[in-house]
Amino acid sequence: MTPHLPADADGATVKAADRAHVFHSWSAQALIDPLAVAGAEGAYFWDYDGRRYLDFSSQLVNTNIGHQHPRVVAAIQEQAGRLCTLAPGFAVDVRSEAARLIAKRTPGDLDKVFFTNGGAEAVENAVRMARLHTGRQKVLSAYRSYHGATAAAINLTGDPRRWPSDTGSAGVVHFWGPFLYRSPFHATTEAEECERALAHLADTIAFEGPASIAAIILETVPGTAGIMVPPAGYLAGVRELCDRYGIVFILDEVMAGFGRTGRWFAAEHWGVTPDLITFAKGVNSGYVPLGGVAISAAIAETFATRPYPGGLTYSGHPLACAAAVATIRTMEEEGVVGHAAHLGRNVIGPALAEIAERHPSVGDVRGLGAFWAVELVRDRETREPLVPYNAAGADNAPMAEFAAACKASGLWPFVNMNRVHVVPPCTVTEAEAKEGLALLDEALTVADRHTASA
Template identity: 85%
Template sequence: MSTQPVSTDAAAVKAADRAHVFHSWSAQGLIDPFVVAGAEGSYFWDHDGNRHLDFSSQLVNTNIGHQHPKVVAAIQEQAARLCTIAPGFAVDVRSEAARLIAGRTPGDLDRIFFTNGGAEAVENAVRMARLHTGRPKVLSAYRSYHGATAAAINLTGDPRRWPSDTASAGVVRFWGPFRYRSPFHAETEEQECERALRHLEDTIVFEGPGTIAAVILETVPGTAGIMVPPPGYLPGVRALCDRYGIVLILDEVMAGFGRTGRWFAADHFGVVPDLLTFAKGVNSGYVPLGGVAISAEIAATFEERPYPGGLTYSGHPLACASAVATINAMAEEGIVENAARVGEDVLGPGLRELAERHPSVGDVRGLGVFWAVELVRDRRTREPLVPYAATGEANAPMAAVTATIKAAGVWPFVNMNRVHVVPPCTITEAEAKAGLAALDEALTVADRYAA
């Protein structure tokens, strides 16, 4: 373990931040950013050495943990050899990253288009689908998040879309399955699956199959609530897409690279999409990287027809070097298997035990190191602890829960009425139990608001 820095520079860092940094998704005058001095493994700390257990993996992306020595060394070595080169050149580290990714994606997704992140991956996957089919529309779910760029934010289902929604982007939304808050009044997982598929097919038929280029789904929706689809749903969507000649895009930006205890969440369901988007865990965000894994059929569309898209930093050598090191380390160190084991042996049982003791817990769901705890005021009615998209005083109960977890030295991922338990895939059993203990304490605060 490296020595944590003890510095008096925190005030200067904070002052410069507040004077010059414009933060995303924030009212600039209402935020108070935590000043980070360093990080390692499952922890990060401030300039006074106060540590936080990172139960958020930052933005659910540091799958391999902070400062993994093999990844850091790979970036340093690549920087000494070749910092950058245009995407039109063939270079060893880019080729190797593509080979390693293609070797782990399901089916024949053997061609890799590199981007700088997940939103750009979604943008390009949608563009490929539209060009491949010659159709304009894309179907996406209400409970979803696909990124903040132009097409991606219009595809998104959550409230962050609202200020940027042009209502003219060729997007049609539908309801995906979510048994706990079923829009289909289902009483069983089987009913939820059957009715959700019928609803999707009705949407396709009434929109006109010949106008629909793609259906895009997060394999396991992340920010929207970690809603694991019921058995049979994703194979059913695959069958509908095949029936109507529609491209199936699976968004694995958050769920991919070990997060669910498999290399890709699609592996749990035996489904092969036509396009698969990735980012985040491919190199834990050490250098920005994302991409699209492309099927043989869609790749063939652009064999002699130029693909009208590209990025200056597509397949950046430093990013690709970090991806190669990340994937190799995950394989050599059994990190994907660790995520599965911690989820099955610690997080799943631990969260279910908390649910039994805390009346504020309405539902617990997840896979691997990808879990959500849904908080409610009333288990019978399932009224959320705070209203949908609550802000200000209406969000006070969740603000209190969040503050309690942080005070216990754990950094949570909180969205609406949920606490997401999404630590690094490298987390130890002891660290996972420490995080659950902090959540236990915070749930006593939530219980004060529950019936």
């Protein structure tokens, strides 16, 4: 693939305008140097000098069908020519069809869809539904989680991005989810981790007061917190606890949904049906902002004659829904979900296992489908992270050097704390995946220099 550049290509002008006027997320504005991107296609994007990068981040783990898929681009263009926008109160063909296609793939009776503009708003509304449905206020969520950056969603989040905005009065209680590699329960097997994590959650419920808890929200497979695949039986155990106490069970599939783990929804791996599912990102590969909540019959019935006190001007935006319809149909017709499962089982998983054997900086590898994490450590025996938790500045230098080595080789990584996540588009070819894994293998020699054995 030869990068095609805009006729008036001028990366310096683009970057200068960005630096003058764009305020970036999660950043110290004077310390960042954003890449000026000229174009993208499939699993690659490129800058104005024509330097191409293999996108092993899927941007923010959302371009599940890759960049500029022609069928989705055409659907957006066609919809724009026919009907760009319409208020949420109207019945619109693409809105109805997007909801139908989503409901067709959700587990159980989650057959109603409330559309939002993204994942954080989906979480906000799911929590609101749960609180109104139960008449309770508390919500339990896990440490090592991310649920969004709006008011309720950031309080639910279990990583340091919550700290500057934590009001301490949002009715949120955090607990430890299962994670055997860094077990908070001193477990030595997946079975022990599952049993002890469920016991811990049961104790948390008991001491918080079951009658005060509206919902438990979990990322089915936590994403930015580390792609920690839950042990067999854990999600079923959470479902049982919710049923026992009348608690709404919310699964956050914003990152894990729509093929990312090799299933339409990650919950399918464990045969668990929650009461609410939040989604976004992969529903239309982020081509136009879209998220939503898939709602069970029981919760939908709560609002059959009682107005739901929530809504958005752009709920179910026609351009976004047209992109979703095209994305879902494309994924089905091109076998994208099965391809993601194949990549994880036969390409990415085996390659990462071999890479781990070669590099002392690799402490753990875990994942499903096109959704993997490589945990980097200073010492495999002690499992000391390559950089401290929530490291910044000089403390984060080893990870910064590793990320720079990836980019210098033409690989764009997803790096968070002491991990690199292997999350290419679900449409990445075997050859492209192997190319990226070889570049990752090479870049890990930089991380190896910071290990105890170096």
